[in-house]
Amino acid sequence: xxxxxxxxxxxxxxxxxxxxxxxxxxxxxxxxxxxxxxxxxxxxxxxxxxxxxxxxxxxxxxxxxxxxxxxxxxxxxxxxxxxxxxxxxxxxxxxxxxxxxxxxxxxxxxxxxxxxxxxxxxxxxxxxxxxxxxxxxxxxxxxxxxxxxxxxxxxxxxxxxxxxxxxxxxxxxxxxxxxxxxxxxxxxxxxxxxxxxxxxxxxxxxxxxxxxxxxxxxxxxxxxxxxxxxxxxxxxxxxxxxxxxxxxxxxxxxxxxxxxxxxxxxxxxx
Amino acid sequence: xxxxxxxxxxxxxxxxxxxxxxxxxxxxxxxxxxxxxxxxxxxxxxxxxxxxxxxxxxxxxxxxxxxxxxxxxxxxxxxxxxxxxxxxxxxxxxxxxxxxxxxxxxxxxxxxxxxxxxxxxxxxxxxxxxxxxxxxxxxxxxxxxxxxxxxxxxxxxxxxxxxxxxxxxxxxxxxxxxxxxxxxxxxxxxxxxxxxxxxxxxxxxxxxxxxxxxxxxxxxxxxxxxxxxxxxxxxxxxxxxxxxxxxxxxxxxxxxxxx
Amino acid sequence: xxxxxxxxxxxxxxxxxxxxxxxxxxxxxxxxxxxxxxxxxxxxxxxxxxxxxxxxxxxxxxxxxxxxxxxxxxxxxxxxxxxxxxxxxxxxxxxxxxxxxxxxxxxxxxxxxxxxxxxxxxxxxxxxxxxxxxxxxxxxxxxxxxxxxxxxxxxxxxxxxxxxxxxxxxxxxxxxxxxxxxxxxxxxxxxxxxxxxxxxxxxxxxxxxxxxxxxxxxxxxxxxxxxxxxxxxxxxxxxxxxxxxxxxxxxxxxxxxxxxxxxxxxxxxxxxxxxxxxxxxxx
Numbered sequence: 001x002x003x004x005x006x007x008x009x010x011x012x013x014x015x016x017x018x019x020x021x022x023x024x025x026x027x028x029x030x031x032x033x034x035x036x037x038x039x040x041x042x043x044x045x046x047x048x049x050x051x052x053x054x055x056x057x058x059x060x061x062x063x064x065x066x067x068x069x070x071x072x073x074x075x076x077x078x079x080x081x082x083x084x085x086x087x088x089x090x091x092x093x094x095x096x097x098x099x100x101x102x103x104x105x106x107x108x109x110x111x112x113x114x115x116x117x118x119x120x121x122x123x124x125x126x127x128x129x130x131x132x133x134x135x136x137x138x139x140x141x142x143x144x145x146x147x148x149x150x151x152x153x154x155x156x157x158x159x160x161x162x163x164x165x166x167x168x169x170x171x172x173x174x175x176x177x178x179x180x181x182x183x184x185x186x187x188x189x190x191x192x193x194x195x196x197x198x199x200x201x202x203x204x205x206x207x208x209x210x211x212x213x214x215x216x217x218x219x220x221x222x223x224x225x226x227x228x229x230x231x232x233x234x235x236x237x238x239x240x241x242x243x244x245x246x247x248x249x250x251x252x253x254x255x256x257x258x259x260x261x262x263x264x265x266x267x268x269x270x
Numbered sequence: 271x272x273x274x275x276x277x278x279x280x281x282x283x284x285x286x287x288x289x290x291x292x293x294x295x296x297x298x299x300x301x302x303x304x305x306x307x308x309x310x311x312x313x314x315x316x317x318x319x320x321x322x323x324x325x326x327x328x329x330x331x332x333x334x335x336x337x338x339x340x341x342x343x344x345x346x347x348x349x350x351x352x353x354x355x356x357x358x359x360x361x362x363x364x365x366x367x368x369x370x371x372x373x374x375x376x377x378x379x380x381x382x383x384x385x386x387x388x389x390x391x392x393x394x395x396x397x398x399x400x401x402x403x404x405x406x407x408x409x410x411x412x413x414x415x416x417x418x419x420x421x422x423x424x425x426x427x428x429x430x431x432x433x434x435x436x437x438x439x440x441x442x443x444x445x446x447x448x449x450x451x452x453x454x455x456x457x458x459x460x461x462x463x464x465x466x467x468x469x470x471x472x473x474x475x476x477x478x479x480x481x482x483x484x485x486x487x488x489x490x491x492x493x494x495x496x497x498x499x500x501x502x503x504x505x506x507x508x509x510x511x512x513x514x515x516x517x518x519x520x521x522x523x524x525x526x527x528x529x
Numbered sequence: 530x531x532x533x534x535x536x537x538x539x540x541x542x543x544x545x546x547x548x549x550x551x552x553x554x555x556x557x558x559x560x561x562x563x564x565x566x567x568x569x570x571x572x573x574x575x576x577x578x579x580x581x582x583x584x585x586x587x588x589x590x591x592x593x594x595x596x597x598x599x600x601x602x603x604x605x606x607x608x609x610x611x612x613x614x615x616x617x618x619x620x621x622x623x624x625x626x627x628x629x630x631x632x633x634x635x636x637x638x639x640x641x642x643x644x645x646x647x648x649x650x651x652x653x654x655x656x657x658x659x660x661x662x663x664x665x666x667x668x669x670x671x672x673x674x675x676x677x678x679x680x681x682x683x684x685x686x687x688x689x690x691x692x693x694x695x696x697x698x699x700x701x702x703x704x705x706x707x708x709x710x711x712x713x714x715x716x717x718x719x720x721x722x723x724x725x726x727x728x729x730x731x732x733x734x735x736x737x738x739x740x741x742x743x744x745x746x747x748x749x750x751x752x753x754x755x756x757x758x759x760x761x762x763x764x765x766x767x768x769x770x771x772x773x774x775x776x777x778x779x780x781x782x783x784x785x786x787x788x789x790x791x792x793x794x795x796x797x798x799x800x801x802x803x804x805x806x807x808x809x810x811x812x
Binding site: 004007008010011012014015017018021022068069070072073075076077079080091093094095096097098100101102103104105106107108109111112113117133136137140164165166169170190191193194195196197200201221222224225228229235238239242245246249250253257 | 638644652654741769
C-alpha cells in the first residue's frame, strides 16, 4: 500500500509543480498596466491589452459560429435518434472521429480554407472560424446527451397531446436545454482558449491592437508560445500570460462545475 | 456580453483604411515594423501588417499577390527576376557561443568540422558541443550552408530552431552551444546583457563596421520585394522605407545602412 | 411520415447537421488539395532518416517513430499513476471528504490545462533539469515526461469512469471476503474492466500522438530516429508547427502529406476504439 500511495502523490507532483511555478513566476509581474497597454519590445515590456482583445475577438467569433451550429446539430440528432436510428449512429460516429482529429490538423485545414481559399488572410476571423469547427464535436456531444434526456422525459406526454415534433423540439427541448447550452458553450470556450496549434497558421502572430477582425491577432496561448520560444528574456511575461490564462480557465471551470451541478439536478440525474 | 458586441462592431471598420501586408524574413521584420510605425504616425488611414515567415515565403507571397511587399534577407535568385528586389540595408551572420565560452575565433574549416559532427568538443573542456541549426526554408540557414559549402543533409545538429531569437534563447541555456544568427540580433542581445557573444570568423569580428566595408565573409543584402507595377499607396510606403531617413533606425537595430 | 411543413420547419436543423458532418470531408478535401502528388507517398516512407524537404528528401519514418514512441512512453509513465489515482478516488478516499473533492477537482482542472503552459513548464523546468545531467536536455525523455504530466489527469478521469462502470457487487463481495485493496485491484478489478481500460488508453494515445505545442517546445526538433532517451527528436506535429510558416511549393506539400498521415493515424485509432466500444456494448 505504501507503494501505491507514493504513486498517488507522485502523480500530483507535476500538477502542483506547474501551478506553483506559473503563479510564483507569473503573478509578481502583474500590474495595472498589464490590462491598459499593449506589448512592446517583442513582449518583453508593456502589457497585454492587444493580446487580451485579440483573444476575446477570436473567442467571440468562435462562439457566434459554433453555438448555433452545435445546438441545431444536436437538436437534429435528437430527431434522428427517434426516427432514423441508423443515421444518428452515423452522425455520432462522425462526431467521435472529428473529435479525435489533432488540433494541428485543424490548423492546416483553416490555413487552406480560410486563409488561402477564402482569402481572409492571417486574421482573427480565420482563427475564430477554425476554432469554431474544432470545438464543434465536443459541444454537439455534450448538448446531444442532455437533449436526449429531455426528449425521453417528455416524449410520451407530447405524443399524447398530439404536438408536432418540430414544435416539441423548438418549444420544449430547446428551452429546457438552455442550461446544457450554457454548459456546452463554457466547455467549448475553455477548449478554444487553451488552443495554440490551430491558431499558429490561421490567426497569425501580430501582437498589435487589431483594428478589425480581418487583422492578424495574437491570442494569449500563442503569446505564451512566442515569448517562451522566440523571445530571449521573455520567460517572465510568458509566465504572467500563463498565470492569467490559468486564472481565467480556473474561473470558467468553477462555472462549469456550478452549471454542471445545476444541470444534473434539473435533469434529475443527481 | 453587450460590451463584447459593441467591441465587435467597433472593430469592424475595415473598409475605411488602406492596408499594406508585408510578409517574409524574420530578420527584416523588426526593421519594417519600426518603419511602419513611423509611417503610420504620419499617415492616418493606412495600416501596415508585418508578418514573419521566411524570405522564400515572402517572395512567393509577393508573386502570388498574398502580400503587397515581401521581405527577404538575401539577394534575388535567378528564378526570381519577375519581381523587383529593392535593397534596404546590409546584414551579416554572426557565429555565437555562450558568454562563458573562452573561444575567440573560429575558422571556416573548424566550423565545417563542428557542424558535420567531426569535432565533438571545444578545446577548453570535455563536454559535448551542442550544435544549434536552423530549420528548413530560412535564408540565414541557406547562406550559412552556402558559405560552408555544405548541404543541409551533411549537418549533424543537436537542436533545430526556427527564428533568430530562438537561437539566442536556446544558446543562453547551453554553455557548450554554438549557433549562428543575424549580426543585428546578436549585437542587440549582447547590448542588453543576454549571456551570449559573437566570435570572430577567420579573425574578422562580426560587426556592422566589417559588414559595411565588406571584409566580413558572411554577409547579405536585406531586400524588399515587389511586383513590377504596384498601386500608389504601396509605392509611397516603399519610397518612404527606402529613403535615407531611417539610418538611425537601421543602426539602432544593428543593421548596416547602404550609404 | 411527416407533412411537408414539418420537414420545412426542421430543415435548418438538417442543414446544420449536414454542415457538421461535412467538416470531416472538408478537412480531407482541403488537406489533399495542398498535396501536389499523392502517388509520391512511398517517397515519404523510405527508412533512410533523411528529411530535407528543400533538397527533395522526404523520409517521414524517423518522425513517425518518434511521435509514436513519445506517446507510448508517456502512456507507460502515466498508466500506473492514473490507475492508482482512479482507484484511490473511488475506493479509498472518503466520499465527499475535503481531500478527495480537492484532488478530484484538481485533476479535472488539470486535464483541461492549455498544452502551451505544459510546454512552457517543460522548457523552463524539465529541460534544464535533464540538461544538468546530460546536455542539451531536449529529447525523448523531456517530451515523454511533459506529455505524461499532460495526459495522466485525462487518463485518470477515463479510468475512473471505467472503474465506476464495474458492478458494485464486486467490491461488496471482495470486502466480505476480506480481500486486500491490492488483490482486489490487480486480480479482480483490472481483469474485469481490461477492455475499457485498453480503450481509454487508446484514446489517450491518440491525444498524445496529436499533441503539438507541449512537445515542440521540449523535443529539440532534430530529425533523428528515436534510438536514445536523451537525443533530440522531432515529431510530425513538431515538423508542421516549425516549418509550416516558412514552407512553399514542394516543401509545403510535404508538410501537408505529413499532416495527412497524422490525420489517417488518428482516425485509425478513433475507429479502432469505436469498434471496441460497440462490441463491448453488444456484450
